[in-house]
Amino acid sequence: MPARARSPAWRRPWVGALEIALVLALPGLCGACDAPPRYQSMKIKGDSKSSYSPGERVDYECRPGYKRDFTLPAHTVCNDDGTWAALQEACTKKACPHPPVPSNGEISSPQGDLLFGSEVHYTCFVGFRLIGSKVIYCEVFDNTMKWSDQPPLCESSKPTPATTTPTSGEPGPKPAVTTLTPASRDPGDVRPSDQPPETSGHLGPGVIAVIVLSTVVGVMLASLGVYKYLQSRKKRETKNSEASFSTYRSKSSSPTEESN
Structure with missing residues (x-):
């Protein structure tokens, strides 16, 4: 049986390289597109494939934090030469509500x-x-x-009567103490709040009523005293008059009796 002819050894590296080139160029020769491009503001709707046929379309949607700009297209198409149709970002950033400005x-x-x-x-x-x-x-x-x-x-940031820090060796200010007034106390325990308020130059209606009533009572008592005094005096004068008349009668009747 005749021996099988062998190819020269120098031809083997070229064959391997040619095979690799054919594999790499196969998608382009067949007109297929590889995975579609990625964008910052958009993502592919649905699942992505590793290869797409010419004329096949891929749609995009906005990522979270972005909103659609409807003046721009959001899809691309696989061309016959294995490339994707040009496409730009079709989504723009959303805005947060205006934060409140703090006082000061x-x-x-x-x-x-x-x-x-x-x-x-x-x-x-x-x-x-x-x-x-x-x-x-x-x-x-x-x-x-x-x-x-x-x-x-x-x-x-200014310190206050509660946040003041005392200096070393010196006591700080004492906190204010609130004293509660007890509900009951001794009868002789008089506080400033229990004393009657000082009267001012203006008299209230109650004070005026007391003054008028006191005046009327005083006048009545004085009138009663005068009346009793006049009654007593009248009685004394009546008694004196009766006594004088009795004496006069006695003197008038005495000579007549002697002449008899």
């Missing part, structure tokens, strides 16, 4: 807007300190645009 403070945005992914920085005026997050971010929560944290507050 202000806000700023390094990006200059309140769109998805932007930051808001808080600062307080001189004499106030920031309580809360200094920086908050515009994010997506359940498909709703919200800030990553609650807005902070700006509180006064």
Whole structure:
């Protein structure tokens, strides 16, 4: 049996390289497209494939935090030469609601807007300190645009009668003590609040009524006294008159009796 002819050894590397080139060029020669391009604001609707036939269409939708710009197309098509039709971002960033500005403070945005992914920085005026997050971010929560944290507050940094820190070696101010007045006390225990208020130059209706009543009673008592005095005097004068008349009669009758 004749021996089988062998190809020269120098031809084997070229054959391997040619086979690899054919495999790599096969999709282009067949007109198929590989996986569609990816975008920051858009994603492919449904599942993506590794290869697409010429004329096959791929639709995109907006990612969370983005909204559709309907002036631009959101789909691409596999061309006959194995390339995808040109497509640009068809979605734009959504905006978060304007964050509240704290009293005695202000806000700023390094990006200059309140769109998805932007930051808001808080600062307080001189004499106030920031309580809360200094920086908050515009994010997506359940498909709703919200800030990553609650807005902070700006509180006064000046110490008060409760927050004063005493210096070393010196006692601090004593806190104010609230004293409650007991419900019952001794009869002789008189407090300033129990004393009658001092009368001013203006007399109230009650005071005037007391004065008038006292005056009327005084006049009546004085009149009664005068009346009793006059009655007593009249009785004395009547008795004196009767006594004088009796004496006169006695003197008048005495000579007649002697002449008899």
